[in-house]
Amino acid sequence: MSAASVSIDAVSKRFRRYHERPGSLKERVLRMRGSRSEEFWALRDVSYEIASGRTVALIGANGSGKTTLLKVIGGILRPTTGTVVTRGRVAALLELGAGFHPELTGRENVYLNASLLGLSRRETDRYFDEIVAFAELEEFIDNQVKFYSSGMYVRLGFAVAVHVDPDILLVDEVLSVGDEAFQRKCMNRVKDFRQEGRTIIVVTHAVERVREICDEAVMLERGRVAASGDVDRVVREFRLAMLRSHAGYQRADATREVEVTAVELLDPSGAPVGEVVPGDPLVVQVETRVNRPVPDPVVWLSIHDATDQRVFSTSTELHGVSLDASDGAKQRIVFRLGSIPFVEGRHFVSIGVRDRERTQVYDWHVQQYPFEIAETAAVSTRLHIPTDVRVEPL
DSSP: OOOEEEEEEEEEEEEEEESOOOSSHHHHHHTTTTOOEEEEEEEEEEEEEEETTOEEEEEOSTTSSHHHHHHHHTTSSOOSEEEEEEOSOEEEESSTTTTOOTTSBHHHHHHHHHHHTTOOHHHHHHHHHHHHHHHTOTTTTTSBGGGSOHHHHHHHHHHHHHTSOOSEEEEESGGGSSOHHHHHHHHHHHHHHHHTTOEEEEEOSOHHHHHHHOSEEEEEETTEEEEEEOHHHHHHHHHHHHHHHHHTOSBOSOOOSEEEEEEEEEOTTSOBOSEEOTTOOEEEEEEEEESSOOSSOEEEEEEEETTSOEEEEEETTTTTOOOOOSTTOEEEEEEEESOOOBOSSEEEEEEEEEOTTSSBEEEEEEEEEEEEEOOOTTOOSSBOOOOOOOOOOO
16 A cells, blocks of 8 residues: 555634625724634534545535645645545646736746746756747747737646646645646546656536546535445545535435336437437337326436536426336336437436425435447537438529
8 A cells, every 4th residue: 555645634624704704904994803604614524534646536516625725735724623645746737827926928937837836947948948938939939928818828827837846735626727738638648647647636517527537536515425435436525516406405315215127328220329310210118117006206317527517307297208116116217319319428317206395315226227329420519400402403
């Protein structure tokens, strides 16, 4: 077992939230004793150890404390209680270009930003050409950065940060900024760091990417560790939490009064499929069993893409279909999707059973049934729309 590269011990972080802000110095003095504020704990008793060379994802809903924890690890914020120990040079990709000065040129800002990240002048000289080439800013490096586009700004900030030669790399959602080509370049650089045995801690909402690059994951919920360890298990817990939140269920624990016993993805002939050609139909076949009679159960289906965005949903209720809810009833529900419009990537089918009032979940299988979209030369966009093209003489 590798030595711990990052040790987080009982870390909590408190902020103060003010309900009203004084508009002037006079108001500030007059209200100094009576200003209304409340404590807000962004982190609560977080403990975790990350071994050297591991890639760890921090996931959770917005406001769960992910970025706060990353800033505490990077030394940007000081914990209210607890300790964080890091071993080796840390590079934080949190707010790219945060050290740039708009009146300075790109060249001058490379040296300024590199010094803030811990590089000496000699080290920056050695890496300078690589930084500029990575950022693809050779023609603009001597322009003032106030004239840079947001994409140019981000590329330069990322290029500087990844050339710090860190032992520990902290990444906060920067893999989802910039154009598609830049995102691929960022991802490839992170993969290179991983192969070199560096420790990487990444905050992201793209949970499918977590499966791609991470060895383990930590899920935060309201500042506390809700799940940690195996990536698949933690991602499953996160998706369940998101589904509970988005669906607004009062009780989210599956009670199994009605149980999903089997799910299959099929083509129209009934053969199992794992890959779908854009525009082709897809059949989702669901088998259920009633373990205890309930009123009006509803079976729902949803599809998420690889970035965890829900792109489609339907249910037996929406189609006016009723289920037999008598004790011991077994039945098959068949959803025939007439045309799959997506043209790229991996997608996931979720299946669940709930009551009609959305107050109780009986069973759910969250994003457990994946399918790939087959590559085709017929389309070059992200959505397939059946199109007929012909030429007619005038």
